[in-house]
Amino acid sequence: MTTILHIASSSNLHTSVSREIGQATVDELQRAHKGAKVITRDLVQNPVPHLTPAFVDVMYTNPDAPELALSRELVGEVLASDILVIEAPMYNFSLPSVLKAWIDHIARKGLTFNYSAVGPEGLLKGKKAILVLGRGGIYSSGPLQAIEHQESYLRAVLGFFGITDIETLAIEGVGYGPEKRAESLAAAKAKIQTLEARHAA
Ligand SMILES: Cc1cc2nc3c(=O)[nH]c(=O)nc-3n(C[C@H](O)[C@H](O)[C@H](O)COP(=O)(O)O)c2cc1C
DSSP states (O other): EEEEEEEEEESSSOHHHHHHHHHHHHHHHHHHSTTTTEEEEEEHHHHHOOHHHHHHHHTTOOOTTGGGHHHHHHHHHHHHHHHEEEEEEOOOOOOOHHHHHHHHHHHBBBTTTTEEEEEEEOOTTOEEEEEEEEOOEEEEEEGGGGGGOOOHHHHHHHHHTTEEEEEEEEEHHHHGGGHHHHHHHHHHHHHHHHHGGGTTO
């Protein structure tokens, strides 16, 4: 049975494009993978805290410490999943801090990555990720490309964890007026039908 981890991180609970397309993606994956289980983490309605000094004190030395209980739970959700659907609005050229806090909790040596004599090794190989990105401007081409730290960062950190099968649904230029917004939403909806992750898990 396929398990989907659905991560939401837009603080806009009413008109968020990443929430709209992210939910449509999960709905489509559930249609394609009959009986799929969905684990939902809404990092805005149920935020994870920033890392505390107590967390950092034990993170390398005592993996069973009570301070790491939430981290173990979040890592467990990732390990249990075949497909990660990660919604990420662009905030100040990067991720919302709630999503970064989640990443800080799941970046755990021995669980999601390891260091060996030849360097770092990701431990999440074989999983798929779909990034659902909301952006006010256009970063896939043109002058803003150089200051895009949203998709590039997510691909880098997921790659560090060993996840390289990554597809992107970018809803760009939503700040350029209602027409552009509607056009970007329609393009993303059409692209959902072409996702490789619909076919295999
Ligand atoms: C706090 C904040 C910061 C933002 N920073 C940027 C930015 O740096 N670049 C950009 O193109 N759009 C920026 N935007 C616009 C959002 O990326 C845009 O509204 C997008 O639709 C957000 O995704 P969502 O609709 O899923 O919330 C920002 C919006 C907010 C609320």
